[in-house]
Structure formats: C-alpha cells, structure tokens
Amino acid sequence: MSSTVPQSGRDLARFTLPVKRKVYAYDMPLLDLSELRVIVIDDNEFATILMRRLLGVMRVAHVATCSDALEADAAIRQSKADLVIVDIDMPGRNGIEVVHDIRHGQVGIAKDVCILVASAHVDIEHVEQARSEGANWIVAKPLSFRTLYDGVARAILDDRPFIDSSSYVGPCRRTKAVPLADPDSDRRKRPDAAK
Amino acid sequence: MLQRLKNQLREIKPAEFRRMEADAVKVTSDLLGMFQDNFRRTIEAIDGLTAHPQYEDAAWRGRLYRLSHNLKGLGGTFNYGLVTTVGDSLCSLIQNDALPGDRSLQRRIVAHAAALRAILQFDLKGDGGREGEELLATLRMEPATGQGR
Numbered sequence: 001m002s003s004t005v006p007q008s009g010r011d012l013a014r015f016t017l018p019v020k021r022k023v024y025a026y027d028m029p030l031l032d033l034s035e036l037r038v039i040v041i042d043d044n045e046f047a048t049i050l051m052r053r054l055l056g057v058m059r060v061a062h063v064a065t066c067s068d069a070l071e072a073d074a075a076i077r078q079s080k081a082d083l084v085i086v087d088i089d090m091p092g093r094n095g096i097e098v099v100h101d102i103r104h105g106q107v108g109i110a111k112d113v114c115i116l117v118a119s120a121h122v123d124i125e126h127v128e129q130a131r132s133e134g135a136n137w138i139v140a141k142p143l144s145f146r147t148l149y150d151g152v153a154r155a156i157l158d159d160r161p162f163i164d165s166s167s168y169v170g171p172c173r174r175t176k177a178v179p180l181a182d183p184d185s186d187r188r189k190r191p192d193a194a195k
Numbered sequence: 196m197l198q199r200l201k202n203q204l205r206e207i208k209p210a211e212f213r214r215m216e217a218d219a220v221k222v223t224s225d226l227l228g229m230f231q232d233n234f235r236r237t238i239e240a241i242d243g244l245t246a247h248p249q250y251e252d253a254a255w256r257g258r259l260y261r262l263s264h265n266l267k268g269l270g271g272t273f274n275y276g277l278v279t280t281v282g283d284s285l286c287s288l289i290q291n292d293a294l295p296g297d298r299s300l301q302r303r304i305v306a307h308a309a310a311l312r313a314i315l316q317f318d319l320k321g322d323g324g325r326e327g328e329e330l331l332a333t334l335r336m337e338p339a340t341g342q343g344r
Contacts, residue, residue: 030212032205044268046230050223057219091264120271120279141271145219156204 028153036156037062039079041072041098042087042118047141051085051118054148069093073101077108083156088119088126095119096129103134103169111169112162116155118143134170230273231315237262237269238311245308251295259304260289266311277323280331281310306334 038060040051048065055063066075069090076084084102086095095117098107105111117130122140130138136158139151160171241262249255263285270278285307294300310330313319319327 030207030209032207035204042268044265044272046226046233046269047272049229050226050272053222053226054219057215057222059215087268089264089267091261120267120276142274143272145216145223 028150028157031153031156032059033152034059034061036060036083036152037064037079037081038083038085038152039064039066039076039081040085041066041069041075041090041095042085043067043069043090044087047087047118047143050143051148054143054145055152057145058149058152069095069098072098073107076102081109081113083114083116083152085116085118085152088117088121088130096126096133099130099133099135111164114155114158116151118148118151131170131173132168134168136171227273230269234266234269234275234278234315237266238308238315241266241308241311245305248301248304250301256289256294260286263289274320275314276321277314277319277327277330278311280322281307281314281334284334285311303334310334 033055038055040048040055040063042048042051042065045067048067052063052065062079062081064075064079064081066072070092072086072093084098086098088095099115099117101107102109102113102115103111115135117135117138118141119126119138120141122138127138136155137151139147158171160173163170163172241259244255244259244262263282267279267282267286270276270280270282285304288294288300288303288307291297291300294304310333313330314323317326319330321327323330
C-alpha cells in the first residue's frame with residue numbers, strides 16, 4: 001500500500017496554500033479562479049450551459065464540457081483540468097463510475113485531480129457512494145452562482161491528505177482522528193475564534 | 196492535488212465578488228425561458244409517444260426514457276424538483292422489464308405524463324408544496340385505483 005498521508009503536523013505544512021483556508025461548514029475565501037482549468041461532465045445541455053456561464057463569471061479561463069459520459073475520459077485528458085465537475089445520473093455510465101475511474105488511474109490523468117460532484121441526487125446513498133469513490137465535495141442542484149462557487153472553492157482548497165491504497169483512493173476521510181485539543185487543528189474552530 | 200494549484204490562487208475583494216454575483220444573474224436570466232420552452236417541447240414529445248404506445252418496442256421505450264431523463268436533469272438544474280422526482284419515477288417505470296405486458300405499469304406511465312403536464316401548467320417550482328405532495332400521492336395511488344387508461 002502506498003500512501004501520501006502526512007505523518008505529523010509538520011508534514012501538513014507543505015499543503016499550505018497562499019490563501020488562508022477556512023474550515024468546512026464556514027464561508028470559503030473569495031478567490032480569483034482565472035488560472036483554473038475545469039471540465040464539466042453532464043449529459044444535460046442546460047446544466048452545462050448554466051455551469052459554463054457561471055464559471056465564466058467566476059473568470060475561470062478554461063472551461064471544457066462533455067455531454068457523453070462514455071467519452072468523458074478522452075475529454076478529461078484533453079482538457080488537462082485541475083477540477084472535474086461531474087453529474088451522477090448519466091446514461092451509459094454514471095458519475096460515480098467516472099470518479100472511480102479517475103481515482104484508480106484509468107482515465108489517464110493524475111489520480112488526485114480535484115473532483116466536484118454536482119447532482120440533484122444528494123440523498124445519503126449517493127453522497128456516501130461519491131465519498132467512497134473519492135470525490136472531494138458534492139453540491140446539490142439546482143445550482144446558483146453561490147452554491148457552485150462554494151463547491152468549487154471547497155474542492156480546490158481541500159487540503160486533506162490524499163490516500164492511495166488498495167481499498168480506497170481519494171481525500172482522507174478520517175476527520176474524527178483530529179483531536180479536539182490539537183492547537184494546529186482548525187477543523188473545530190470558528191473562523192472568528194482567534195479574534 | 197493542491198500542489199498544482201499552489202501560487203495560482205489569490206483572494207479577491209468582497210465588492211468584486213458581489214459584482215460577479217450580479218453578473219451571474221444577468222448571464223443566466225435567459226436560461227429559465229429556454230428551460231420552459233424545452234420543458235414544454237419535451238412534454239409534447241412524451242405526449243406524442245404515449246398517445247401511440249408501443250410498449251413492446253425497445254426503441255420506443257428508449258425514446259421515452261431519454262426524454263424523461265432529460266426532464267429529470269432539467270428539473271434539477273432549474274429548481275423544479277418535482278419534475279426531477281416525477282421524471283425519475285418515470286425512468287424507473289420505463290426500465291421495468293415487465294412494462295410490455297403489465298397494464299398497471301402502462302397506466303402509471305400515462306399518469307406520470309399527465310403529472311408532468313400539470314407541473315408545467317401550474318408552474319410548480321421546487322417540490323411543489325402541498326400541490327406537489329397531492330400530485331405525487333395520485334401517482335402512488337394510480338395502480339391501486341386503476342383509473343388510468
């Protein structure tokens with residue numbers, strides 16, 4: 001089993017981003033996304049139009065779309081995306097399978113690419129499936145500018161260690177392992193706690 | 196995953212972000228009209244198929260499935276959750292292997308098409324509230340009452 005799990009708080013330091021990351025469940029920092037490359041995989045024409053427009057407003061410079069999940073692998077490779085936004089329910093091959101294939105190196109891009117699942121199916125079963133296959137974040141449709149931005153920011157700022165094991169590939173899911181008393185842990189602090 | 200994006204992200208000012216939000220409203224305002232046109236055309240196509248049912252024909256079922264699936268996605272994208280719920284249920288019915296010989300399933304297909312028309316006619320957004328609940332209840336009752344065609 002190979003793993004990139006940091007062994008200490010010091011190892012985590014190399015994941016530090018130039019912008020201060022906020023903890024989950026609180027507001028995301030407001031980011032300039034003009035260097036981001038995104039591909040949207042959704043069989044619904046309107047969903048791709050909507051996301052393309054919203055991402056354009058966010059100034060994402062490179063937005064590729066793919067409406068056929070069966071051809072998604074080639075489109076993802078070609079797009080050189082930093083972030084893959086994928087719908088779940090698509091004919092022929094659902095989004096969970098796309099996530100699985102990316103994480104298991106069957107698509108031909110880095111396994112640790114950021115993945116955001118955007119779906120109207122956000123019941124516990126689908127959320128668990130997406131999480132188990134290694135998605136970084138899930139957003140519920142219908143999408144607004146704010147919900148899409150929030151999902152994109154959470155996915156790309158996800159600084160959880162990347163696990164690459166025989167049983168699971170994706171961001172570390174062991175959130176409970178962070179001790180409450182750990183002064184380096186910001187997971188349980190409110191953003192304004194330091195003020 | 197973060198290493199590739201490192202140094203490519205900078206924070207922007209809240210005022211700039213608010214401008215983006217305002218721009219987003221502008222660039223997506225015409226989509227709702229496009230959605231409603233597409234919604235109407237899709238329901239007409241479903242009506243056309245159910246008016247001349249060929250339950251034994253896999254191609255006919257495939258066309259009906261694609262239309263229902265499209266509606267499902269449309270509903271999810273434009274806050275018509277009830278369309279997604281009914282579309283999802285319709286997709287399940289069409290995929291049922293017993294459909295070609297099961298009159299109860301066939302009646303439910305017709306009832307679902309009628310429900311979609313009602314959603315369009317009364318513009319039931321989101322889950323449709325109480326009217327939405329009542330509509331879904333009629334779909335659940337349909338096989339037992341046998342009031343379908």
